[in-house]
Amino acid sequence: MKRLILLFVAVFMILGAKAQFPMAGGGGAPKITGRISATVIDSATKQPIEYATVSLVKKKDNKTVNGSVTDAKGKVSLQNITPDEYKLVIGFIGYTAKSVEIKTTPEKPDGNAGNIELKGTANTLSEVTIEGKKSMIENKIDRMVYNAEADATNAGGDATDVMRKVPMLSVDINGNVQLRGSAVKVLINGKPSGTMANSVADALKMIPADQIKSVEVITSPSAKYDAEGSGGIINIITKKSNAQGVSGSANVSAGTRQNTGNFNLTAKTGRLSMNTAIGAMYAYPQGTRVVFYNRTQSNGNTNSVLQDGTSDWTREMFNGSLGLDYDFNAYNNISTNAKYNRFYNGGPGHSQVDNNGTAATITSKTDASMGNLDWNLDYRKTSKRQGEEFSIAGQLTSGRNTNDFDNNYQVVGFPSSIISASSNVGKNYEYTAQTDYIYPFSKTVIFETGAKGIFRNILSKYSVNSAKDFNYHQNVGAAYGTIAFNLTKKLKLKGGLRAEYTAIDFENDKNDYFNLFPSVILSQEISPMSSIKLSYNRRVQRPSLAYLNPFLNEANQFSVMKGNPTLDPELSDNVELGYSTFLKGGSMINASVFYRRTNGIIENYNLVYDKDPTKILTTYENVGISDSYGFNLFGSYNPLPKWTLMGNVGLNTYQIDNKLTHVKSDVFYNYNFFLRSATSFKQGWSLEFFGVATSPRRTSQGKTDGMIFYGSAVKKEILNKKGSIGLNVLNPFTENLHIKMETTSADSYQTQNIYYPLRSFGINFSYSFGKLKFTEKKKIKNDDIKQDQQQQQGGGQMGGMGQ
Numbered sequence: 001m002k003r004l005i006l007l008f009v010a011v012f013m014i015l016g017a018k019a020q021f022p023m024a025g026g027g028g029a030p031k032i033t034g035r036i037s038a039t040v041i042d043s044a045t046k047q048p049i050e051y052a053t054v055s056l057v058k059k060k061d062n063k064t065v066n067g068s069v070t071d072a073k074g075k076v077s078l079q080n081i082t083p084d085e086y087k088l089v090i091g092f093i094g095y096t097a098k099s100v101e102i103k104t105t106p107e108k109p110d111g112n113a114g115n116i117e118l119k120g121t122a123n124t125l126s127e128v129t130i131e132g133k134k135s136m137i138e139n140k141i142d143r144m145v146y147n148a149e150a151d152a153t154n155a156g157g158d159a160t161d162v163m164r165k166v167p168m169l170s171v172d173i174n175g176n177v178q179l180r181g182s183a184v185k186v187l188i189n190g191k192p193s194g195t196m197a198n199s200v201a202d203a204l205k206m207i208p209a210d211q212i213k214s215v216e217v218i219t220s221p222s223a224k225y226d227a228e229g230s231g232g233i234i235n236i237i238t239k240k241s242n243a244q245g246v247s248g249s250a251n252v253s254a255g256t257r258q259n260t261g262n263f264n265l266t267a268k269t270g271r272l273s274m275n276t277a278i279g280a281m282y283a284y285p286q287g288t289r290v291v292f293y294n295r296t297q298s299n300g301n302t303n304s305v306l307q308d309g310t311s312d313w314t315r316e317m318f319n320g321s322l323g324l325d326y327d328f329n330a331y332n333n334i335s336t337n338a339k340y341n342r343f344y345n346g347g348p349g350h351s352q353v354d355n356n357g358t359a360a361t362i363t364s365k366t367d368a369s370m371g372n373l374d375w376n377l378d379y380r381k382t383s384k385r386q387g388e389e390f391s392i393a394g395q396l397t398s399g400r401n402t403n404d405f406d407n408n409y410q411v412v413g414f415p416s417s418i419i420s421a422s423s424n425v426g427k428n429y430e431y432t433a434q435t436d437y438i439y440p441f442s443k444t445v446i447f448e449t450g451a452k453g454i455f456r457n458i459l460s461k462y463s464v465n466s467a468k469d470f471n472y473h474q475n476v477g478a479a480y481g482t483i484a485f486n487l488t489k490k491l492k493l494k495g496g497l498r499a500e501y502t503a504i505d506f507e508n509d510k511n512d513y514f515n516l517f518p519s520v521i522l523s524q525e526i527s528p529m530s531s532i533k534l535s536y537n538r539r540v541q542r543p544s545l546a547y548l549n550p551f552l553n554e555a556n557q558f559s560v561m562k563g564n565p566t567l568d569p570e571l572s573d574n575v576e577l578g579y580s581t582f583l584k585g586g587s588m589i590n591a592s593v594f595y596r597r598t599n600g601i602i603e604n605y606n607l608v609y610d611k612d613p614t615k616i617l618t619t620y621e622n623v624g625i626s627d628s629y630g631f632n633l634f635g636s637y638n639p640l641p642k643w644t645l646m647g648n649v650g651l652n653t654y655q656i657d658n659k660l661t662h663v664k665s666d667v668f669y670n671y672n673f674f675l676r677s678a679t680s681f682k683q684g685w686s687l688e689f690f691g692v693a694t695s696p697r698r699t700s701q702g703k704t705d706g707m708i709f710y711g712s713a714v715k716k717e718i719l720n721k722k723g724s725i726g727l728n729v730l731n732p733f734t735e736n737l738h739i740k741m742e743t744t745s746a747d748s749y750q751t752q753n754i755y756y757p758l759r760s761f762g763i764n765f766s767y768s769f770g771k772l773k774f775t776e777k778k779k780i781k782n783d784d785i786k787q788d789q790q791q792q793q794g795g796g797q798m799g800g801m802g803q
Helices: 002-020 159-163 200-205
Strands: 036-043 053-060 064-069 077-080 085-091 098-101 111-118 135-138 143-148 169-171 175-181 185-188 212-218 233-238 245-255 258-269 274-298 303-326 330-357 358-382 388-412 418-440 446-462 470-486 491-506 509-527 530-543 559-561 570-582 587-609 617-638 645-658 668-680 685-694 702-704 705-717 724-732 736-745 748-758 760-769
Touching: 036 053, 036 085, 053 077, 064 077, 085 111, 098 111, 159 169, 159 200, 159 212, 303 358, 470 559, 509 570, 587 736, 587 748
Parallel strands: 036 111, 185 233, 559 617
Antiparallel strands: 036 077, 053 064, 053 085, 085 098, 135 143, 143 212, 169 175, 212 233, 245 258, 245 760, 258 274, 274 303, 274 748, 303 330, 330 358, 358 388, 388 418, 418 446, 446 470, 470 491, 491 509, 509 530, 530 570, 570 587, 587 617, 617 645, 645 668, 668 685, 685 705, 702 736, 705 724, 724 760, 736 748
């Protein structure tokens, strides 16, 4: 009842605020309405002019609000234009610039300026080539944006490959992502996905790189965002189209590691638009070798197991989505989107075992699959007061994952064998209702408030000992308020407070808690090209199914795994100071330093299995308190107009005050480097190189070796620049990626040496049709669940890593 009362109170607060600040506000224009189009032609020849620059300028203050270049037919269409009086300013080398007035209204938000004729100057050039290139990295007040679609080396890979190139992020061998050494919440198009609820690593492998438009790294989320993610939030924006008529794109990649294909289509007429996408991936079975060693001590006895085996795991994926969007008028919009994906990961394995001097063989088979449906329904209302917005959103997430295995343990010289098998079906249901209201008191003072309710049910059913099926309920009620205003002309402040009440119920046990999450961002403009930012926020990291599920996974019978349903959430306080500046020639520098203190940090934890002292049990525990300091430095430089160099270096400390052992660890240093070179040539050719290096990573009990990734790509534009074909290569001079994982506890020692065949070669083709303009609709965001940052360990699980 308490959580429902909190949610109802928050909703009434918002409705009350809406009543105090009615929708009919001031005399500005609506935020998003129509489009303005035109066709630019030569006044003498009447032929279309391609690549003419078109700028949209407000008539009353001469401020540029939008712009683009004309296509091969001389046409241009500027989308999402607020009704107002404008001037279209058109220019092109060899022609006299021209200005044309145009007006749109809420009743007629679309405007067409028709044919605009440009007159040639006396020194008209016979041939002019103008090339535009999207910046790879964009720096905004609360986030850094990596534009993945501008990086040719991403072709043929998946989201894991993309993440390794994003500044400030580090990715381990299993594909788990950290931001400056801490856990993050990963969103897809600004909202959670059921595929992320169980394992981030597996979910990222399900997203082809060709479907990713950009990745946003949000290091200082305001109170408007859910408080999840100790280190911050990662938002993956996928490619979509929102153009009038029919448009789309197709991408196909084939290589030695995996094959992908995806297709996007948008149809829009008037106020109705439809977007659909389908994608598939198949990764060849590749032999991954794992040399595994266990040593345990129990009752004065020492037990040792050495296991050397190879697994041939396959990965298959399919996803599909359908979205509809309708504008009733200039002020009311409704949209809905449904997405389904299915992922399979598994295959056979074979190992040689030395168990305390006894030789044996293990033949295994592992099958893991995930299927998830995400459905959203959103309503948004704007008003004549520019920036005012009221929205209501609902979301349904339904997920199902299975984990089946069987092992045949055969002692050498004995005719009989020991067969072990198990099956686990996990289900995740999540229902969310959310409402938000934005009210601009003025152009510089903006107030936001909102409320949210999240209702989760996690089920885990076992084929063995079904009497111990796991049923976990977690409900969250939240309310927030933020305000942004200018302290001076160049000093801006955004502050807020979020309240969240969490109620947990499982196996006749209850755990309710209430938290307040303040946030503040202070930004000072030093010059038109430089700024400095100071921020503080408090975050939470709740454990998800992978951490909670008490199912005993014995896929590797000498290293078993089990979740811990009694885990508490992590709570962290974060302080960041950042500086950014843009230099001549398109170069930029972004630097930041930070401090983070995390209470109740969750890590995997090893101990001797009480039912069999030859085995090690890996579970999860709230280990203690972690303090971390660090910095990040990103820079880009253009030695030549068509040559771009960029690099990123990040460093953070790891130290933990272990409450389980009452021992404070030494200070360890984690670092990551990223370098990239991109060059474009005549006739549509481009060449890119990249390299990524990460340091060893520490936990309270263990260490994982660092990794090095490097590769290159060459691309050629074809079919009048509507298509491209390219070749790419990853780690060409290193056949296997060798990673050593080492874990030590009071009574156990474990090592894994993993030899993963990473080297790959591939070819890719892409084609776009129609006039594409990628836009994103605001969607509901659930970002409060700690996702699986540690993939299951052991020979049976490790066979499918990173493929």
